[in-house]
Each structure stands twice: as structure tokens, then as C-alpha cells.
Amino acid sequence: MKYLIFIALASTISNAALAASETYTIDGNHTLPRFSYSHFGYSTQLSRFDKTAGKIVIDRMAKTGTVDITVDMTSVNTGSTLFNEHIQGKDFLDTAKYPTATFKSSQLKFAGDQLVAIDGTLTLKGISKPVSLKITSFHCMPHPIYLKTACGANATTVVKRTDFDMGKYAPNVSDEVTIDIPVEATKDLL
Template identity: 40%
Template sequence: MQTKLIATLIAAGLSAASFAATEKFVLDSTHTYPSFEISHLGFSITRGMFKDTEGTLELDRAAKTGKLEATIKTTSLETGFDKRDEHVKSKDFFNVAEFPTAVVKADKFSFDGEKPVKAEGTLTLLGVTKPVTLNITPLKCDMRMGKDFVCGADVATVIKRSEWGMKAYVPFIGDDVKIAVQVEAIKQK
């Protein structure tokens, strides 16, 4: 009887330890900026960013697992030139009136030690969902300004916009789009 009780307590303790190992984060929308680069007629690189992103991240460094879900408000797009912003938000490109968000989900993470270095999942853009691989450069996890425990990283990938139905002006406006996201995520208590 006593052996059974000890085994049950140990199993419960292991389950609690496993559950406690999962860290939950909320993306800090004031320090998370998805940006993109695309060739403009081969003469220059046009850059833009999205100012409004929200999402959650779960990491279990011991189990080497993770889960990400982020929503990017395409309506918050800026390229630094109002007339171009209007065009890029139109039906030719992001069609923000019909598709005001893009969603990234990832649930297959690869780690180097305790640091995530890659996440595989999907990008939903213009109503089309396709696989995407995110390369992660972990920067730092620590207390920020003595208030919040924060993890920061640079995340990058390259997609072909035509695969999501964004085919306007290909090949004059590049098909390959470099995406970079500067992320800070706040650990939840």
C-alpha cells in the first residue's frame, strides 16, 4: 500500500513538473515587427512593415517543443510612402478590405540546446494556407527593466508570394519575399 502511494505521488510530481516546464508568452505588440523586402523591377528593394501583431508562444525547453500563433493585421502595413501603401493594400496585393489579417501557426520546433532555432507550421494569407519554415535566431531571455521576463529573437523566412495568390506584376515585382520579424515575448505568470 505504501509503495503504491509513493509511486502515485512520484507520478503526480513528474506530471506536475512536466506541466510546469511549459512557459507561456504573449507577443509584445510594441516590440514585434514583421517586415518584408521585395525586388522592385530589379532596380531596388522595397521594404515594408506591419505595425500591429498579436499572438502567443508556448515553449517547453526540456521537452524541446513549442507552439506559436500570431495574427498580423495587414491593414497596419506601412512602406514609408502613402500612395504605395494604398496600392499594396489593394486587391493587387494584400487585399486588406477582404483579408484584414494574416495568421502564422507553428507547432514543430527544432532546438539547439535549450534555444529554439526553427519552427515549422503554416502561413494563412489571402485565404490561402501553405507550409512555412521560420528560422529563429534567439537573442536573449531575461528580466526586462526589472518588470517582465522577456524572450527576444529574430525570425526570418522567404516565401513566393504567388503561392498565396499574390501574382500581380510578377516577375517585374519580385516573387520572392524576404520576411523578418523582430520579436519580444513576455512570459505569463
């Protein structure tokens, strides 16, 4: 009887350990959100942010989790120092008043074992709006350099500049902005 109780207890502990939430810290060297938009119809411009931080908590067995990401808006990188300064002005990012943007979520959506979407709130320029990120890839495995578990994903969404008080020159400069986020994060050790 003691043996059966021991097996039941061990099984419960084992299943609880497998279903436990794991916390991952964003790898800022490999998480560089990009944004693109039509520039007067001439071309599609592509820029990025060079500083991102945050945490992702995920329970892959329970298919739940949270995302809390902060992007340093002063790290915008358009490829032009002059345009970096221009886009940080009041008509656009207004980084003097709003130096960061955040994305927060507790709504991770799975199809089987694959993470396929994250619904959350994007706060940009002090304005919060619901945003759904489509996950186009999701992969976790031991990291060959860091020697601990890491997860990565690619996410994409489209937002309107006018929703965030950045509508200058719209619609000539596209109101719709595509945001692509390559994200990598490493598991926090206990």
C-alpha cells in the same frame, strides 16, 4: 523512510515545475514583421506591419511549444500613404476581404538549448502554405522594465507572392519576398 519519500516527491514536483510550459504574450511594440523584395531590379524595398498580436507557449526543457500569431494586414507601413493603399488592394493584400494573416505552429526545433527553427502554416489572403522560419537568435531573461521574464527572437523566411495570389508584376517585381520577424514576448503571470 518518510524522509526518502518526501525527497523523492519534492524532486518530482521540482522537475515538473522546471519542465512546465510557459505562455508568453507578443509585445506589439517590438514585434514588427518586415518584408523586402526587389523592385524591378532598381532597389530592394523594405516595408513592415505595425500591428501584431498572439501567444507563444514554450517548454524549454521538453523542447516543445506552439506559436499562434496574427498580423493586422491593414497596418502595412511602406513609408508612403499612397503605396499603403495600393498594396492593400485586390492585386496584393486585399485587406478589405482578408484583414489579417496568421502563422500557427506546433513544431519548434531545437539544437541543444537553442531554438533554431519553427515549421508552421502561414495563412495569407485566405491561402494556407507551410513555411519554415529560421531562428537567427533566441534569448530569454528577466525584462528590466516589465519586471517579468521575456523572450525574444529574430526569424526569417522567404515566400513567393504567386503562392498567395499576389503575383502581379512578377517577375519584374520579385516573386520572392523575404520576411524578417523581430519578436519579443513577455511571460503571462499565473
